[in-house]
Amino acid sequence: DGGITQSPKYLFRKEGQNVTLSCEQNLNHDAMYWYRQDPGQGLRLIYYSQIVNDFQKGDIAEGYSVSREKKESFPLTVTSAQKNPTAFYLCASSLSTGGLSNYGYTFGSGTRLTVV
Amino acid sequence: KQEVTQIPAALSVPEGENLVLNCSFTDSAIYNLQWFRQDPGKGLTSLLLIQSSQREQTSGRLNASLDKSSGRSTLYIAASQPGDSATYLCAVREANSKLTFGKGITLSVRP
Numbered sequence: 001d002g003g004i005t006q007s008p009k010y011l012f013r014k015e016g017q018n019v020t021l022s023c024e025q026n027l028n029h030d031a032m033y034w035y036r037q038d039p040g041q042g043l044r045l046i047y048y049s050q051i052v053n054d055f056q057k058g059d060i061a062e063g064y065s066v067s068r069e070k071k072e073s074f075p076l077t078v079t080s081a082q083k084n085p086t087a088f089y090l091c092a093s094s095l096s097t098g099g100l101s102n103y104g105y106t107f108g109s110g111t112r113l114t115v116v
Numbered sequence: 117k118q119e120v121t122q123i124p125a126a127l128s129v130p131e132g133e134n135l136v137l138n139c140s141f142t143d144s145a146i147y148n149l150q151w152f153r154q155d156p157g158k159g160l161t162s163l164l165l166i167q168s169s170q171r172e173q174t175s176g177r178l179n180a181s182l183d184k185s186s187g188r189s190t191l192y193i194a195a196s197q198p199g200d201s202a203t204y205l206c207a208v209r210e211a212n213s214k215l216t217f218g219k220g221i222t223l224s225v226r227p
Binding site for chain 2: 006031033035040041042043045048050058088090092094103104105106107108109110112
């Protein structure tokens with residue numbers, strides 16, 4: 001079955017550590033996205049990538065970094081500069097990009113990150 | 117900047133009731149609108165996708181409508197069941213390919 005796989009499902013980070021969240025898709029989608037979800041705040045866009053080797057900052061990119069070396073993969077690193085990283089992180093992908101955005105998004109099952 | 121609003125934040129109904137969930141957005145220059153379902157601790161499952169040129173989409177007991185000019189969408193759920201209990205989110209897609217979400221409506225269907 002085609003889909004998006006996020007791993008791990010749960011992740012614990014110590015203060016000052018960088019951690020990387022994995023997102024892999026086998027849908028042959030062009031665009032990939034990272035969202036953060038906090039209670040009462042809805043989903044907020046962190047980074048997105050419309051093509052391999054290119055990505056753009058979303059609304060809350062500070063303290064995060066990404067790479068897009070392969071079409072299938074879009075890992076998110078939560079750096080020590082992110083002051084409040086405890087949240088639910090969702091990865092998504094979409095077939096079309098740019099102005100011809102007629103396709104919907106497909107989401108992964110999420111990674112819950114907790115600072116300990 | 118696009119803003120998407122879903123009111124109320126929570127809704128509780130008895131089983132069997134037909135119900136309507138509302139979604140409004142401020143900028144009508146959208147490419148499509150998508151309704152999602154989210155169960156606690158889970159990812160988002162796409163329910164319906166409506167293109168900007170369409171008025172409605174149907175899937176089983178679900179029907180979503182779109183009035184782009186007035187910035188409104190509704191999700192109609194017929195004959196609600198306890199299994200429909202979840203959070204329902206709407207999101208609009210704009211020319212920059214970004215998706216803007218509402219905060220969701222948490223639905224509880226009582227047996």
